[in-house]
Amino acid sequence: xxxxxxxxxxxxxxxxxxxxxxxxxxxxxxxxxxxxxxxxxxxxxxxxxxxxxxxxxxxxxxxxxxxxxxxxxxxxxxxxxxxxxxxxxxxxxxxxxxxxxxxxxxxxxxxxxxxxxxxxxxxxxxxxxxxxxxxxxxxxxxxxxxxxxxxxxxxxxxxxxxxxxxxxxxxxxxxxxxxxxxxxxxxxxxxxxxxxxxxx
Amino acid sequence: xxxxxxxxxxxxxxxxxxxxxxxxxxxxxxxxxxxxxxxxxxxxxxxxxxxxxxxxxxxxxxxxxxxxxxxxxxxxxxxxxxxxxxxxxxxxxxxxxxxxxxxxxxxxxxxxxxxxxxxxxxxxxxxxxxxxxxxxxxxxxxxxxxxxxxxxxxxxxxxxxxxxxxxxxxxxxxxxxxxxxxxxxxxxxxxxxxxxxxxx
DNA sequence: GGGAATCTAGAACACTCATTACAGATGTCG
DNA sequence: CGACATCTGTAATGAGTGTTCTAGATTCCC
Numbered sequence: 001x002x003x004x005x006x007x008x009x010x011x012x013x014x015x016x017x018x019x020x021x022x023x024x025x026x027x028x029x030x031x032x033x034x035x036x037x038x039x040x041x042x043x044x045x046x047x048x049x050x051x052x053x054x055x056x057x058x059x060x061x062x063x064x065x066x067x068x069x070x071x072x073x074x075x076x077x078x079x080x081x082x083x084x085x086x087x088x089x090x091x092x093x094x095x096x097x098x099x100x101x102x103x104x105x106x107x108x109x110x111x112x113x114x115x116x117x118x119x120x121x122x123x124x125x126x127x128x129x130x131x132x133x134x135x136x137x138x139x140x141x142x143x144x145x146x147x148x149x150x151x152x153x154x155x156x157x158x159x160x161x162x163x164x165x166x167x168x169x170x171x172x173x174x175x176x177x178x179x180x181x182x183x184x185x186x187x188x189x190x191x192x193x194x195x196x197x198x199x200x
Numbered sequence: 201x202x203x204x205x206x207x208x209x210x211x212x213x214x215x216x217x218x219x220x221x222x223x224x225x226x227x228x229x230x231x232x233x234x235x236x237x238x239x240x241x242x243x244x245x246x247x248x249x250x251x252x253x254x255x256x257x258x259x260x261x262x263x264x265x266x267x268x269x270x271x272x273x274x275x276x277x278x279x280x281x282x283x284x285x286x287x288x289x290x291x292x293x294x295x296x297x298x299x300x301x302x303x304x305x306x307x308x309x310x311x312x313x314x315x316x317x318x319x320x321x322x323x324x325x326x327x328x329x330x331x332x333x334x335x336x337x338x339x340x341x342x343x344x345x346x347x348x349x350x351x352x353x354x355x356x357x358x359x360x361x362x363x364x365x366x367x368x369x370x371x372x373x374x375x376x377x378x379x380x381x382x383x384x385x386x387x388x389x390x391x392x393x394x395x396x397x398x399x400x
Numbered sequence: 401g402g403g404a405a406t407c408t409a410g411a412a413c414a415c416t417c418a419t420t421a422c423a424g425a426t427g428t429c430g
Numbered sequence: 431c432g433a434c435a436t437c438t439g440t441a442a443t444g445a446g447t448g449t450t451c452t453a454g455a456t457t458c459c460c
Contacts (some may be wrong), residue, residue, distance in 0.1 A: 003407065004406095004407090006406050006458095007459095008405050008406070009404080010406045010408080010457045011458095012408095013407075013408075027318075030319060030321075031317070031319060033320075034319040036446075036447065037447075037448055037449080038446080046408090047408060047410075048448085049408065049409070049410090049451095052448095052450080053407070053408090057448075057449075058449090107318075109317070113313070115318060117309070117317055118227075118229060118232075118313070118314025119230060120233075120236070123234065131379070131381070134376070138380075159389075165382065165390045165393075166390050166394060169373030169374055170369060170373055172376040173370055173374075173376075176313070176334070176376075180331055180334055180335055180338075186365060189359075189365070190362065190366050190369055193362050193363070194369070197366075197397040197398060204436095204437095207428080208436070209428065209435035210425070210427040210428090210435075210436045210437040210438080211426085211428090212436090213426090213438075236416075238416080238417080238418090247440080248419070248440095249440090250437075252419075253436090257418080258418065
């Protein structure tokens with residue numbers, strides 16, 4: 001049974017939200033395998049028992065951390081999707097990505113890359129989860145471009161699937177540029193150049 | 201003392217080159233931390249003692265594996281650098297990258313990404329090594345573009361540093377696309393679209 | 401207040417990690 | 431053949447892994 005769900009008995013004595021936030025930041029920085037339960041107990045300020053009761057095992061905790069990351073941090077893409085026109089969407093996508101990657105207080109790269117790219121056999125579920133999320137992001141991007149195609153904003157000569165992969169490629173590349181240590185100004189100029197070459 | 205260097209005594213009984221190749225492939229797939237010495241002993245067909253005598257500790261072995269990777273696998277970039285004109289260079293860069301990422305027999309992504317992006321405190325030297333290599337690749341790219349600037353092939357309106365980062369971003373993005381499971385045909389079309397937008 | 405339910409703390413668990421010690425095997429050189 | 435140098439195989443090392451057990455603390459409901 002998970003901590004905090006019981007109706008009677010001793011209530012939990014810690015901030016579940018804050019603990020999960022700490023776990024997320026640690027996973028974000030060190031990845032799934034690079035983060036040990038000992039590291040987590042320290043960062044979350046909890047004993048193993050409390051963590052296991054509240055969040056389940058390491059992989060379950062990782063999943064919750066990733067979920068939180070997607071909902072609270074990596075929302076820049078989702079926000080851009082709401083832009084009314086294709087041009088505004090793409091401009092917002094690049095601007096939000098750069099802003100996200102250079103926000104202080106967390107690693108300058110996407111959690112789906114630090115989380116697990118290469119990993120041991122045991123951690124393949126974590127790696128697959130990261131890949132799955134990257135693909136889902138791409139699906140959302142594709143749907144937005146399909147909408148643009150229908151509204152006539154996307155020229156007929158451009159294939160939606162190809163354009164999706166192309167934009168996705170640039171966004172992913174920006175994340176690596178940031179991980180390499182590019183400054184905010186440099187990332188901005190790179191994004192600006194991408195926009196120019198896209199015709200915006 | 202390293203195995204095989206002694207003039208007298210029992211000679212080594214294994215193929216050092218083949219063993220290092222096996223280690224490289226395993227590191228490439230699972231990364232530095234995701235690969236255990238036990239995995240390596242099995243894949244290399246050697247006992248720990250032989251590995252330590254011949255290659256040093258785990259990090260030294262990783263460095264040798266990365267060196268081999270750069271010299272024998274990731275030469276696609278270097279090969280493209282030799283192209284005489286800027287256009288031929290960039291076309292070759294994209295074509296070689298796609299060919300490299302889709303070559304059977306090794307993971308469909310760059311070793312500098314699987315090697316270590318997020319990792320534990322102990323493995324930060326490995327991560328830094330990966331970052332360093334990505335940066336070095338970028339330096340080589342920049343020098344080629346500088347040459348193009350001097351020869352007049354690169355329009356004056358384009359900043360060399362920005363263009364370097366932009367191309368580097370796309371190449372890195374392609375590696376992630378491949379890791380996501382993109383097919384060879386898809387990667388080719390993505391590269392083709394990138395070339396079109398670059399004006400080629 | 402008494403019992404049941406729940407949470408907390410820390411030790412303990414079985415296992416894997418990278419690394420090394422040791423003994424035996426196999427070669428070269430005199 | 432004999433002395434020496436080097437390599438190989440196995441077992442052991444101590445530290446670290448994720449996870450669970452146990453005892454005690456704290457709260458709710460009756």
